[in-house]
Amino acid sequence: MNSDYPTLLLNDVEAGYGKMDVLFGVSLRVERGQIVALVGSNGAGKTTTLRTIVGQVDCRSGKVSFMGEDISHEVPYKLTRKGVAMCPEGRAILGNLSVLENLRLGAYVVNDNKAYTRQLENVYTIFPRLRERQSQNSASLSGGEQQMLAVGRALMSFPRLLLLDEPSLGLAPNLARDIFRSFETIRENGSSILVVEQNVSLSLKVSDHAYVMERGKITLEGDPDTLRDDQHVRDAYLGVA
Numbered sequence: 001m002n003s004d005y006p007t008l009l010l011n012d013v014e015a016g017y018g019k020m021d022v023l024f025g026v027s028l029r030v031e032r033g034q035i036v037a038l039v040g041s042n043g044a045g046k047t048t049t050l051r052t053i054v055g056q057v058d059c060r061s062g063k064v065s066f067m068g069e070d071i072s073h074e075v076p077y078k079l080t081r082k083g084v085a086m087c088p089e090g091r092a093i094l095g096n097l098s099v100l101e102n103l104r105l106g107a108y109v110v111n112d113n114k115a116y117t118r119q120l121e122n123v124y125t126i127f128p129r130l131r132e133r134q135s136q137n138s139a140s141l142s143g144g145e146q147q148m149l150a151v152g153r154a155l156m157s158f159p160r161l162l163l164l165d166e167p168s169l170g171l172a173p174n175l176a177r178d179i180f181r182s183f184e185t186i187r188e189n190g191s192s193i194l195v196v197e198q199n200v201s202l203s204l205k206v207s208d209h210a211y212v213m214e215r216g217k218i219t220l221e222g223d224p225d226t227l228r229d230d231q232h233v234r235d236a237y238l239g240v241a
Contacts, residue, residue, distance in 0.1 A: 005068030007192040013062035037203035040213035046196040085159035095139030106156030123152040144175035200237035
């Protein structure tokens, strides 16, 4: 993998489920050290985009590249070892396990005990509440704490690319802001981020670049200020007439 390439590059990607097409010529990029938002309404194809990147949905045509390497048809577990981690919608934590046990599962590709301990400390620094509740059963956590755990678990594999699917879903506004504020520290620790979100306003506040997806296509892209001033974005997603 070549560090001169962008962390992630999608070029004219088409994908879908069975006979149903969902993505139509999607192209986007995440540069090294960037936080990029993919926003749009429910059903626009955002989650399918993430699933295509990690190999859960077959890339029918086009190309997905990670650090210059073609991963269009790579299997998910190999992508984790390469440095791609996804935090899925709905968190998918194991409620019958403790916080620490969930974090250990996220580090299943890490064979160095010192590296594991160092990354665990990084996660606890980003999300101090996880340290306080490390022995607690995960099912007993609040929604915000469960989301912190889901992100922390993804970070335990030392991702160079972190994919986040609707991290603010179901959270009170203050908890959603706490999650999004953590992105800057995650970026500083070496991960580029692609975040899928319906909360367009929150996404634009933390991202370096953003894409708007509608009906399986990228319809707009630009820096957050440009998109925030776009009349269609203001009318459709920001509630500003």
